[in-house]
Amino acid sequence: MLKVDARGMSCPQPVLMTKNALEKNPKGVVVYVDNETAVMNIKRFTNLNGYKINVEEKDEDFVLEIVK
Numbered sequence: 363m364l365k366v367d368a369r370g371m372s373c374p375q376p377v378l379m380t381k382n383a384l385e386k387n388p389k390g391v392v393v394y395v396d397n398e399t400a401v402m403n404i405k406r407f408t409n410l411n412g413y414k415i416n417v418e419e420k421d422e423d424f425v426l427e428i429v430k
Contacts, residue, residue, distance in 0.1 A: 363387070369396040369423060376400040377407050380428070384413070390429035396422060404428075 364387040368376035376395050383391040390413070395401060401417055401424050408415045408428050416427040 363389075363427075364391045366391055366393045368400060369394050371395075371400070372397075373399055373403050377403050380404050380407065380426075384411075384428070388430060390427070393426040393428065395424050395426065398424075400424075401426065 364383050366379050366383045368379045371379070376393065377400075380391065380393050383393070393404060395404070404426055405415055405417070413428050413430055418425045418427070
């Protein structure tokens with residue numbers, strides 16, 4: 363699965379990176395972010411576009427597994 367490292371990025375960059383990754387690999391991607399605002403915005407984007415998302419918190423980061 364395609365991995366996107368959006369840690370250290372402020373919105374809307376993580377959402378745009380996720381969107382670009384899903385265009386390349388529409389079956390799903392894994393996104394790494396380091397703030398809850400990015401998690402909420404990516405959740406909103408993926409839900410609006412028919413994706414399922416699983417969020418796991420690891421230390422100070424979040425791992426978002428996004429699948430169609």
